Amino acid sequence: MSSLLYKPSSPPLPYLPLKPYSTSTSFNNKFSIKFPICCTNNTTTATSHSKDHKLSWKNELQRAFQTSSPSKQFDEEDNDDELFQDLVDKRCVDNIRMLIVDSVQNAKAGHPGMALGMAEVGYILYRHVMKYNPKNPKWFNRDRFVLSAGHGCLLQYVCLHLAGFQSVQVEDLRRLCKLGSRTPGHPENVVTDGIEVTTDYFLSGPLGQGVANAVGLALAEAHLAARFNKPDAVVVDHRTYCIMGDGCAMEGISHEAASLAAHWKLNKLTLIYDDNKNTIDGHTTLAFSEDISARFKALGWNTITVDNIHEDLGEFKRALLSASNETERPTFIQVKTLIGKLSVKEGTSDAHHGTFKEDDLSKMRQKVKWGDREQFHIVPVVYREMQIHTEQGERQEQDWYSTLNFFRNKYPQEAMEFEILLNGGLVPGWEGSLPTWSNSDPVDATRGYSEKCLNHLAKVLPGLIGGSADLASSNKAYLHGYEDFSQPDSPWGRNIRYGVREHGMAAISNGIALHGSGLIPFAATFLIFSDYMKNSIRLAALSHAGVIFIMTHDSIGLGEDGPTHQPVEQLAGLRAVPRLLVFRPADGNETAGAYRVAVANRDVPSLIALSRQKVNSNLSGTSAVAVEKGGYILSDNSGEEVPEIILISTGSELCLCEGSADTLRKEGRKVRVVSLVCWRLFDRQPLEYKEFVLPRRVVKRVSVEAGSPHGWREYVGGDGVVLGVEDFGASGAYLDTFKKFGFTQENVTKILRSLLDR
């Protein structure tokens, strides 16, 4: 637990400059390095075509092609580098396919269909296109790769292994899908180095999440490039690649994200669509008849179709080159593939998942001239082939460090800020910037206090960036004095306009957090609409994305908009999400306290539920610091004794409880009021602390929260009373609605009395 708890540093350092940081830099493309696509670059391919290298391939290529490539016998003296590379590429792809087949056979589980069909795509990206260094998978300026069709992770595991990532050894391929392995059934960034984000979904499920993550990664790059790049020092410059399947194409979330990617002109984002015409239930014609390229074009994408990748690798390479030359639009490459390529199940949904029959297996071995090679055989020169590219990646990383040094010397102020970000984005003492409230401050809603917190934090946290799903003014989640993120006008802007796209917003925010560059994304909407974001919130927790979800209008107290807008069960559902920190602050100080924990925890998402209606700015007894314990005693008149009764509450109802408690105290009763602002943090306190706040022998307890009673019994015990909302809310003025559901001081006092008299 201690790792979850915020520990303040001291003494506080001076704040960073308050102005927006890089308004002097311009649209990031202006200074970007040209995309180094090796396959079309003689300088870089020269290495790969050395005589020695050709010689090392001789036997393998003869084995593979001497009979099946009638047009031309392989000859190491041949000067046709392009043909040579083409044959080599095809052979590497053969090896990848055999590794996929062997892994699935060995595990008796897994999804070979997409992996086999997309082998060429995976190989070309890892061998010829993407910039990365397997010796340092977290190198900041690497290209990002997201497998939105996560069930195809085996392809990625095999590519990572061949490219030399320590995280995936042959032994790991053998342990595919086994408990505790580094090769789980779907890729998890927190398990396997080289995996950027956790893309769970497979063709059958809610795919598309990865597409939105990729949009977030590309946004992060565009934003940072605009803030830090200089004409003579380009320190942020990478592309983002994402593979999506038919399932991703159908899911609404990918549509939301794709619409935003085009709106934001994320030209360095390339989406590769595995158009294999099959999903779990059968051919896509069962449920899909869009002209998908036309759709992406209508959204504003550059669209390219690759018809024949299994025969002509060059077609796909050329598409990637076109993508890299695009300066305004993101690129959508529709690649027509055969699912389960090589197997007899090729082209059918049967190939999607499951193992192969023995005769299919032997036919596949024959097709690629594999002979009696043992399972998991890797042609040694395939490693060498990949190395040609990864060595270039190593050099690129070295070059980047040189550039960074130059940048440090020439632009020290920007460099300081850049390095704060690369180190996680937190400056010692940042928490001192949070506002405090006294009794004399005017009352406001907690969403109003939140606005102040956000805007104070923005000045000291250079990575704070985010926005709302078209509710910036209602959520009060806008960084005043900063611009909107927009290309080409203001990519350095730290406000993001998501439009009415909650699901896309949440998954894009996860992508921004997982960019690993000190950006601290926040995402705001009404609490009711967390329903639309639920799975992305969950994925934030699972993939250690420290997103701050700002959810206003947090109860039936929002009033007139009625039951469709009034959250009831949302808090209960969100509190049950593992690892997620859910806060419901009661006043200004607790709101600041929630931000204090949320910001400090960069590997854990937080969700802050805020009121629409006004509450005390400084409810007597609240404390920003106490919030880190999740629950604490707000007030108590029992002195050395234990109280007769304990009232437990959160958010806007805490003040109401305090009022009822006062009434009873005046009658001589000993009453304790406890603020339970974050259940999970309280649950993780030492037993003694929990016993101190909620002594077991005080069985008369009442909880008051204008939400589902679900879960409250944990704190109230079997003898207590849970005052919650058991049905949907109602359209009406705030106080009328609260009264209808019993959230008045009178009613709470009545409940307390009846319990005391029991």
Add this chain to the structure above:
Amino acid sequence: MSSLLYKPSSPPLPYLPLKPYSTSTSFNNKFSIKFPICCTNNTTTATSHSKDHKLSWKNELQRAFQTSSPSKQFDEEDNDDELFQDLVDKRCVDNIRMLIVDSVQNAKAGHPGMALGMAEVGYILYRHVMKYNPKNPKWFNRDRFVLSAGHGCLLQYVCLHLAGFQSVQVEDLRRLCKLGSRTPGHPENVVTDGIEVTTDYFLSGPLGQGVANAVGLALAEAHLAARFNKPDAVVVDHRTYCIMGDGCAMEGISHEAASLAAHWKLNKLTLIYDDNKNTIDGHTTLAFSEDISARFKALGWNTITVDNIHEDLGEFKRALLSASNETERPTFIQVKTLIGKLSVKEGTSDAHHGTFKEDDLSKMRQKVKWGDREQFHIVPVVYREMQIHTEQGERQEQDWYSTLNFFRNKYPQEAMEFEILLNGGLVPGWEGSLPTWSNSDPVDATRGYSEKCLNHLAKVLPGLIGGSADLASSNKAYLHGYEDFSQPDSPWGRNIRYGVREHGMAAISNGIALHGSGLIPFAATFLIFSDYMKNSIRLAALSHAGVIFIMTHDSIGLGEDGPTHQPVEQLAGLRAVPRLLVFRPADGNETAGAYRVAVANRDVPSLIALSRQKVNSNLSGTSAVAVEKGGYILSDNSGEEVPEIILISTGSELCLCEGSADTLRKEGRKVRVVSLVCWRLFDRQPLEYKEFVLPRRVVKRVSVEAGSPHGWREYVGGDGVVLGVEDFGASGAYLDTFKKFGFTQENVTKILRSLLDR
């Protein structure tokens, strides 16, 4: 509560014929009645242009247009019917706008922007186009209208009032957004007659839900038309209209539904897009730069743009006519409007919600020549104008009854089935069709038992229709022997292929249920993906849509697919949704029991969580009938005494508990095992029954469920032990994963022992 509880009828009636019903009928368009668009039909407009009627308009038209229509003075002798109607229409629209303004001013709340901008659209639909009878808002063959941009409900309230719906009186307009009024902040079908579905969302929130509902309504019509219409007896024939806003256009759910609408060729669906270029945060250019018509075209829609509706009503009328002539594609009409039309805020996001200033108000009155008319003034002849259309609706309903009588006589078998549907879809004794299981039956997963239930039910319930989000084989949610719903090939098919679109599936299912024609929709996917459907599931509960959600792979027990696929907190979150019935059956008999309650409750949605892994077909002590109590004693060896300890469990873990209980019983312990298959149903039992099952004095209790511990304390009490999953799951074989999280007989026995020894 009793209304929630299923009460079996007796004696059971014979089953209906087992064959699919209407394979003899053909594609529904073949026999459909031509769309009666009055504005272009001389026969129907003749009535409205009688001399008397013209005379009755004289004063009002003179007041409105004598100065502002320079081209032509109004003259009751004028023979230009079209011009006359145009002037009348414009004046009616003026009156609608003033009612909107007055309602908002009076309520000091509400969303006038969209209502004012779309006044022409609302008026034309209710005055000239839609088929309905305000005297019988539930007439089966009426056109369906859905306001997906629900915040514009004021427009619909006003139209309903003018059209003569009893449900909305001027007094109701005066009580807009007041607690308990019939005019809540967003339209609710269960509150106001004339509202088809509950569309909560407003421009700022997760809109799009209504678009998907409309697709469900249109699907229901197409399906029933194909099953029942005859060349000489068309008993099912209506159109579905839906208004969507910019927010709907951005939400992913509307995209999913729109893609399916085109795939299914729902030509009688018309989607009217209020293209007003404004959302809450400002101009749509902030976050929206699609060519939306091109997008819908790419999906396969007929697309039409109406540029100038505020000046030329005919343009919109012609678009509707084109939609009605379309035989294959759904129609998307992009209507360019001015948000807040009439106000000084016209065309800006300021007009979206909120009241008007006094000078704006008086300018608006001037513009429409309202003079000093009092608030809520309605020109009497406007009522008469609407009546011309609604009287036609009454006649259409009469004609429909005649057709129905003819149908009854000529096609008695089909008519019998049709009337079963119109009466709710349940045949007395239907529950007798549910299978039972004995110990000798082979073991299967509960998803397997569910498959048998579904397929037995399909034979006796003519309305059972549904499908899966591309997981039909995994969810085992397919009606064998029935075709897929598909136009034109097999619109009578009762299997729906949703593709990988969970959110769309859920909201479309709500639409099918709310069609009110005895269709009983089921919607299937993995439990984890309920996250994508959460808000639609909630709306099913709020709007009384008796959808059956079939959620398989219901715990970490699904194994290899890993934590991204393994539900943990989903059950907790869903159990907290008001009114929703969540079942987690333990074997074949409890699965049948869950269906028994789910099908019987046509106004309440049910969610049945089912295992991937195999469990007993007939665990000793289970009972299908007992499921309706939500919880019951499975086994107990305490005789007349109370047990020493109680084990409470659900689903696949119940068998494990029984094993542990047996071990302890052999050691002489008195152990009770309780199945808590549906919490909500148990909660609603009389206190005595609950005390009988879980006596208060037995404080040693253990709950065992492979899901979040959240909420279990309610049943386990403060002294018990909750065995649940507190973190995300793990990728691994089923038994390995269960072991890792403590779900073994050994571990449960150990927990029981330590509690007994305490």
